[in-house]
Amino acid sequence: DAGVIQSPRHEVTEMGQEVTLRCKPISGHNSLFWYRQTMMRGLELLIYFNNNVPIDDSGMPEDRFSAKMPNASFSTLKIQPSEPRDSAVYFCASSLNQAGYEQYFGPGTRLTVT
């Protein structure tokens, strides 16, 4: 079975550019989570969806960040405009449902903003 798929695996971009990260959850999973990992803050939840609907976006750092889930098999996290402090590893995870279920993580996207 395919796990959570993320693309690209690595992204290098210049400050001010738009960045789009993509995620395909495990088939049959109803919940999708976006996390960010940095040395300073560790792993933190940015936003999560249940049945394609955003449930909690309180972890989204600022308006430059947006996330969508147009269907059950695809989600995007967009940063516009990007800044050097956005450099981090972004993980997508999915679970059967939003609470009390095991979460499975994708391989992550390493973003570098110069």
Next chain:
Amino acid sequence: GIQVEQSPPDLILQEGANSTLRCNFSDSVNNLQWFHQNPWGQLINLFYIPSGTKQNGRLSATTVATERYSLLYISSSQTTDSGVYFCAVETTDSWGKFQFGAGTQVVVTP
């Protein structure tokens, strides 16, 4: 919000040694997972263990929910066990939201 503390922060082991990693949390939880982040950055599920004891090969875990802690045991450690071990918890008040601990960095030397 809930506080999650992992100890020790760092651990150096000789191959073949056993070790115990601890995760303390400050509130009741309805979900707890242990992850291993390998040197390539992948987060690998080890255990889904909101309560009780589970074993998987050389690894086992125990969560005592009433006392708000979980333990991860590594026996006969191998160099492939190196990496960072994270505990993540979810409470009924933080429905769907995992809070991760800071992790335990484990280095297993040959």
